[in-house]
Amino acid sequence: MKKILILAALLSASFSYGQRTEGLDPLIQNVYGREIQSLNGYWNYFADPLETGYYDYRRRPDPNGFFKDKQVDNVTTWKEYDFDLSPVMAVPGDWNTQVYQLFHYEGMVWMRHKFPAVREAGKRNYLYFGASNYLTHVFLNGEHVGDHEGGYTPFNFDVTDLLRDGENTLVVAVDNKRLPERVPTIICDWFNYGGVTRDVMLVSVPERFVESYTVRLKPGTVDTVEAFVRMNRKQAGQRVGLAIPELKIDLQGTTDADGIARFEKRARIGLWSPESPKLYAVEIASDDDRVEDEIGFRTIETRGREILLNGKPIFLRGISIHEEAAFRNGRIAKVEEDRTLLNWARELGCNYVRLAHYPHNEQMVREAERMGLLVWSEIPVYWTILWEREDVYANALNQLDEMIERDQNRCNVIIWSIANETPHGDARDRFLSSLAAYAREKDPTRLISMAMERNDKSPEVLSVQDNMNKYVDIISLNEYVGWYDGTNEKIDRVRWEIDYEKPVMISEFGGGAPYGRHGEATEIWTEEYQADLYRKTLRMIEERMPPVSGISPWVLKDFRSARRLLPQTQDGFNRKGVISDRGERKQAFYVLQDYYKTK
Numbered sequence: 361m362k363k364i365l366i367l368a369a370l371l372s373a374s375f376s377y378g379q380r381t382e383g384l385d386p387l388i389q390n391v392y393g394r395e396i397q398s399l400n401g402y403w404n405y406f407a408d409p410l411e412t413g414y415y416d417y418r419r420r421p422d423p424n425g426f427f428k429d430k431q432v433d434n435v436t437t438w439k440e441y442d443f444d445l446s447p448v449m450a451v452p453g454d455w456n457t458q459v460y461q462l463f464h465y466e467g468m469v470w471m472r473h474k475f476p477a478v479r480e481a482g483k484r485n486y487l488y489f490g491a492s493n494y495l496t497h498v499f500l501n502g503e504h505v506g507d508h509e510g511g512y513t514p515f516n517f518d519v520t521d522l523l524r525d526g527e528n529t530l531v532v533a534v535d536n537k538r539l540p541e542r543v544p545t546i547i548c549d550w551f552n553y554g555g556v557t558r559d560v561m562l563v564s565v566p567e568r569f570v571e572s573y574t575v576r577l578k579p580g581t582v583d584t585v586e587a588f589v590r591m592n593r594k595q596a597g598q599r600v601g602l603a604i605p606e607l608k609i610d611l612q613g614t615t616d617a618d619g620i621a622r623f624e625k626r627a628r629i630g631l632w633s634p635e636s637p638k639l640y641a642v643e644i645a646s647d648d649d650r651v652e653d654e655i656g657f658r659t660i661e662t663r664g665r666e667i668l669l670n671g672k673p674i675f676l677r678g679i680s681i682h683e684e685a686a687f688r689n690g691r692i693a694k695v696e697e698d699r700t701l702l703n704w705a706r707e708l709g710c711n712y713v714r715l716a717h718y719p720h721n722e723q724m725v726r727e728a729e730r731m732g733l734l735v736w737s738e739i740p741v742y743w744t745i746l747w748e749r750e751d752v753y754a755n756a757l758n759q760l761d762e763m764i765e766r767d768q769n770r771c772n773v774i775i776w777s778i779a780n781e782t783p784h785g786d787a788r789d790r791f792l793s794s795l796a797a798y799a800r801e802k803d804p805t806r807l808i809s810m811a812m813e814r815n816d817k818s819p820e821v822l823s824v825q826d827n828m829n830k831y832v833d834i835i836s837l838n839e840y841v842g843w844y845d846g847t848n849e850k851i852d853r854v855r856w857e858i859d860y861e862k863p864v865m866i867s868e869f870g871g872g873a874p875y876g877r878h879g880e881a882t883e884i885w886t887e888e889y890q891a892d893l894y895r896k897t898l899r900m901i902e903e904r905m906p907p908v909s910g911i912s913p914w915v916l917k918d919f920r921s922a923r924r925l926l927p928q929t930q931d932g933f934n935r936k937g938v939i940s941d942r943g944e945r946k947q948a949f950y951v952l953q954d955y956y957k958t959k
């Protein structure tokens with residue numbers, strides 16, 4: 361018996377090796393504002409479905425795995441992989457749309473990139489990944505640097521001691537298997553793009569540097585800037601400066617024992633809004649370091665059933681967006697692809713975008729901020745997560761933390777969403793209410809929401825009734841009357857009762873139609889049906905719902921999803937876009953655009 365227990369312990373130890381987030385250093389705020397060397401480019405790769413390069417034949421982590429990038433020096437050296445002879449793919453980029461044979465591949469892929477570096481005395485070097493889906497093992501010059509779990513948030517490692525003067529070899533093993541215990545879990549309605557999907561860079565900072573900062577309006581005021589600057593060294597007495605020249609702010613401070621300096625100053629501040637997306641140049645400096653950013657100031661709060669931006673009620677004219685490039689339909693790899701989607705949202709008349717169902721790339725949020733688009737940002741706690749498991753919670757919490765950490769200075773982000781369409785139950789409530797509490801404590805300046813499901817009072821009295829109502833600031837719901845629930849005529853028959861004295865938003869509604877499919881408005885899958893669904897739903901919102909503070913119909917653009925199998929209609933795409941995957945506007949686009957002109 362004892363033997364069996366030991367064996368079980370050994371087995372679980374070996375299986376769990378490296379399957380957790382490990383070796384990470386605190387995220388560097390605003391990496392794009394630092395001294396960086398891009399490591400993007402064409403990386404050698406090969407797929408390893410049996411994880412031969414990671415585990416030995418007893419499934420023990422192999423200390424001489426493929427990360428050693430063993431060089432064959434004579435004809436007697438044994439090895440069964442060779443990065444030099446392997447093809448290349450672009451980083452950032454998903455492997456599914458770059459390599460035809462890997463279109464549906466879900467598993468481990470090894471990638472190697474060689475780059476030159478110069479070690480400088482007095483500098484620290486960090487390896488930064490904007491995101492990599494899903495589990496990433498990172499190795500530099502043959503040594504294990506760390507691992508990261510989660511496909512949509514950034515992570516970085518201090519590699520100063522491993523970096524070499526001259527050529528360096530970076531090897532990553534990325535694994536995008538779907539597993540029940542992952543976040544998101546096995547079933548979801550978007551494409552599981554694998555790979556190093558966002559920018560990779562080497563960040564060079566002084567030994568003592570500005571690790572992170574928060575610059576915002578002091579809660580409860582519109583005329584006071586408050587800032588917290590955190591140095592990497594947790595030491596008192598380090599000098600830090602904060603300057604916002606346009607506001608005539610130029611302050612000096614010193615850190616406390618936690619390495620944090622605090623600032624507060626009154627000023628005549630022009631507030632950021634969709635109509636006037638004013639950003640101020642901000643400079644933060646320590647004795648050895650200096651970082652610049654562009655930061656805006658606004659307030660966001662709720663009052664009864666209203667959402668107030670800068671103290672005034674606002675209707676959020678939104679659209680939901682997946683981070684998938686238009687026209688080529690792969691994971692977004694450049695800022696121009698972010699802009700295409702955001703410009704379409706503006707053309708619709710939006711002042712707000714729901715970035716579903718995971719944190720989008722940092723440039724997407726920054727571009728939205730410059731354009732005056734408010735943002736809902738979400739973690740992929742989607743559908744049926746394993747609520748009972750502590751490691752699953754820890755993973756979701758880490759993704760939430762990384763999302764907030766990265767975008768804490770983006771004033772356009774007004775909502776942190778902690779989940780989408782989750783099944784009711786005690787375990788879920790514990791899981792989600794703890795996430796909500798964490799988000800609130802980490803960031804008391806934004807609203808918390810989650811996309812809830814309908815829970816009707818009767819067949820014709822629709823409602824949302826969810827225990828989580830207590831923990832969120834906004835009651836958001838996804839509703840599909842006319843699509844998954846009856847046909848469009850039902851939309852005209854129902855009314856709504858929502859009993860919570862909180863703002864209500866419709867985070868999704870919609871229906872599918874391939875662009876160019878025409879027919880009667882009663883014929884499903886036609887543009888006419890989709891447009892009719894929009895017309896009727898918008899009328900229902902105006903006439904038969906309690907006041908709604910915003911909507912983000914599903915969805916801006918048709919997107920790939922392995923769940924969407926209907927030949928000649930879906931062909932692997934969710935067709936609920938108001939714009940097709942090739943950029944054609946469907947009739948529903950114009951219905952929504954007309955509605956937004958009235959709001």
Ligand code: GCB
Pocket residue numbers: 549717780781838868914934936
């Ligand atoms: C939903 C989900 C979204 C799906 C959509 C659909 O409720 O939140 O991820 O893609 O419905 O098209 O079914």
